[in-house]
Amino acid sequence: MSKLKIAVIGAGSISDFHLQAYDSNPEVEIYAICDLNEARAQEAAKKYNATHVFTDYKELLALPEIHSVSICTWNDTHAEISIAALDAGKNVLCEKPLCQTVEDALEVEKAVHRSGKLLQVGFVRRYSDNAQILKKFIDEGELGEIYYAKASCLRRLGNPGGWFADVERSGGGPLIDIGVHIIDISWYLMGKPKVKTVSANVSNRLGNRANIRNLSFYQAADYDANKNTVEDMANALIRFENGASLLVDVSFTLHAKQDETSVRLYGDKGGAELEPEISLIGEKFDTILNMTPQVDFKSLDFAGSFRNEVNHFIDSTQGRKETLSPVEDGVEIMKILCAIYESAREGREISL
Numbered sequence: 001m002s003k004l005k006i007a008v009i010g011a012g013s014i015s016d017f018h019l020q021a022y023d024s025n026p027e028v029e030i031y032a033i034c035d036l037n038e039a040r041a042q043e044a045a046k047k048y049n050a051t052h053v054f055t056d057y058k059e060l061l062a063l064p065e066i067h068s069v070s071i072c073t074w075n076d077t078h079a080e081i082s083i084a085a086l087d088a089g090k091n092v093l094c095e096k097p098l099c100q101t102v103e104d105a106l107e108v109e110k111a112v113h114r115s116g117k118l119l120q121v122g123f124v125r126r127y128s129d130n131a132q133i134l135k136k137f138i139d140e141g142e143l144g145e146i147y148y149a150k151a152s153c154l155r156r157l158g159n160p161g162g163w164f165a166d167v168e169r170s171g172g173g174p175l176i177d178i179g180v181h182i183i184d185i186s187w188y189l190m191g192k193p194k195v196k197t198v199s200a201n202v203s204n205r206l207g208n209r210a211n212i213r214n215l216s217f218y219q220a221a222d223y224d225a226n227k228n229t230v231e232d233m234a235n236a237l238i239r240f241e242n243g244a245s246l247l248v249d250v251s252f253t254l255h256a257k258q259d260e261t262s263v264r265l266y267g268d269k270g271g272a273e274l275e276p277e278i279s280l281i282g283e284k285f286d287t288i289l290n291m292t293p294q295v296d297f298k299s300l301d302f303a304g305s306f307r308n309e310v311n312h313f314i315d316s317t318q319g320r321k322e323t324l325s326p327v328e329d330g331v332e333i334m335k336i337l338c339a340i341y342e343s344a345r346e347g348r349e350i351s352l
Contacts, residue, residue, distance in 0.1 A: 003027060003028055003029040004027055004029065004067040004068065004314065005029050005031035005065050005066050006028050006029065006030055006031060006068050006069070006070070007030075007031055007033065007060055007070075007090075008030070008032075008033050008072060009033075009034045009035075009057045009060065009072065009073055010035060010070075010071060011034075011035035011044040011072070012035075012073075012221065013220075013221070014072050014095060015044065015070070015072040017302070017303060018072060018093070018306065018310060019033075019044065019047075019048050020303065021303075021306045021309070022048075024307060025311055027314055030048045030050045031050060031051060032052035032053070032060050032063065033045045033053055033054070034054040034055065034056070034057050037055075038053065038055050041053045057081055057084070057085075061088040062088070064089075067091065067317070068090055068092070068313070068317055069085050069091070069092055069093070070092075070094075070095070073095075074163050074169040075097060075099070075169065075170050075171045076100055076168065076169045076170070078097070078098060078100075078104075079108050082094050082099075082108050082111065082119060083107060083108055083111040086108075086112060086117050087111060087114075087115055089115065089117065091117050091118040091119070091313075092117070092118070093119075093120045093309075093310070094120070094121055094122060094330075095122040096121060096122045096123055096124075096180050097171070097180050097330070097333065097334060097337065098121050098327070098331070099171075099330075100171035100176075101171075101338065102334050104334075105327075105331040105335075106331060109327045109331055112327045118317055119330075120313045120323040120325055120326070121326070121333075122309065123181070123184045123188070123329070124181075124306055125181050125184070125185040125300065125305065126184070126188055126324045127306075127309040127324060128300055128304070128308065129296075129301065129305075129308070130274060130278045130293075130295060130298075130299075131185060131188075131189070133293055133295065134189060134272055134278060135189060137272065138189060138265075141269070142269065142270055142280065142282065143265065143266075143267030143270045143271065143280075144267040144268040144269030144270065145244075145267055145269075146190050146244060146265050146266065146267040147243060147244045147245075147266065148265075149189075149244070149245075149246045149247070149263075149264065149265045149266065150247045150248075150266075151183065151186045151248050151262065151263045151264070152182070152248070152262045153182050153260075153261050154233075154256055154259060154261075155178075155251055155252055156251075156253065156257070156258060157209060157212055157217050157253055158217050158251075158252050159209070159217075159230075159252040160217075160219055160252075161208055161219055161223035161225065161227070161228070162219070162220025162222035162223045162224060163220060164177060164230070165208060165220075165224075165229065165230050166227060166229060166230075167230050168229075170230060172231065172337070172341060173232070173234075173252055174230075174232075174233060174234060174251050174252040175202070175231065175234040175250055175337060175340060175341070178250055179248060180333060180337060182248065182250070182261070182263055182275075183246070184329075185263055185274065186246050186265070187246065187336075189263075189265055189272075189274070190240075190244060192329070193242045193244055194240060194242075195238060195239075195240055195241075195336060195339075195352045196239045196240055196241045196351065196352065197350065197351050197352070198239075198340055198342075198349065198350045199239075199348075200234060200236035200339075200341075201235055201236075202234040203232050203234070204230075204231050205232055206232045206253045206254070207253075208225060208228040208252075208253070209253050230252070232251060232252055232254070233253070233254055234248075234249070234251075235247075235249040235250075236248045236249075236340045236343070238336060261275045261276060262276055269282070270282035270283070275299060275300065276299055277299055278292075278295060278298055278299075279292050280292075280293070312324060335352055339352055
């Protein structure tokens with residue numbers, strides 16, 4: 001049985017998690033890698049034994065033997081490349097966010113429907129073992145009706161700079177980069193209720209804090225301390241038609257004592273935490289119980305979640321499973337993200 005030929009478009013840091021996952025899948029051959037930086041593409045191709053290297057994704061998509069692609073490029077190219085790949089007959093795993101605007105998201109959705117191919121949005125946290133464990137408890141009614149969730153992803157010093165800090169290429173700062181993850185996983189675990197209103201604020205008071213010394217943080221390959229056109233932080237209250245609500249705050253930089261990632265859900269029968277560590281809260285015989293599942297990783301297993309995501313993607317392209325993150329969900333998350341920015345910009349609540 002011949003292997004499925006896979007290509008990765010964009011050879012930046014996140015692509016390595018895709019490539020590692022594809023490399024460990026016995027059904028897959030990493031066939032081609034594309035990047036505007038040819039040397040970087042060549043380096044990745046050598047590491048993962050890819051036989052084809054491109055600097056123009058259109059040339060890559062012209063190869064009929066390529067079965068599927070991962071898109072790991074700047075956010076402003078996600079829609080364009082996804083549509084081109086789908087129209088070329090390729091299945092697509094597109095890194096989050098799906099794109100930058102709701103209009104582009106709807107165009108991607110149209111391309112999925114007319115092509116008949118699969119697009120899986122890279123909401124990697126959905127594929128984590130812990131998220132699926134927690135979802136099983138939720139689906140079996142252990143939390144009852146979830147009426148409130150609270151999620152934070154706060155970096156005290158963590159603006160990666162480069163394209164992350166360029167609103168033209170990224171579409172925004174911490175909200176669209178890391179906030180998308182915690183908003184999506186909360187919404188997913190809440191049962192994907194229909195959004196009613198969004199009320200939000202964003203701030204840009206601290207900049208990229210390039211003056212800070214003695215504390216290291218991740219910097220993009222094209223880091224430039226002179227350019228920063230994205231927000232420092234954002235917070236939002238998202239109300240749903242079923243009466244539930246989600247409170248979110250995210251930051252690239254904040255005068256906080258330490259970084260914090262938390263995802264907490266509250267139902268009328270029990271509660272749960274996905275981050276910082278998986279746990280469930282319930283009651284029995286009039287006594288409150290804090291329950292800790294016995295798992296290999298109490299917090300997010302980043303590499304393992306990417307393996308799960310890629311393996312699920314391959315299974316979905318083969319008809320063995322349905323994707324956990326279809327294009328329709330990517331559209332809905334884009335509606336939320338854009339409504340947050342709109343609410344902050346206009347200083348009013350936005351109805352969806």
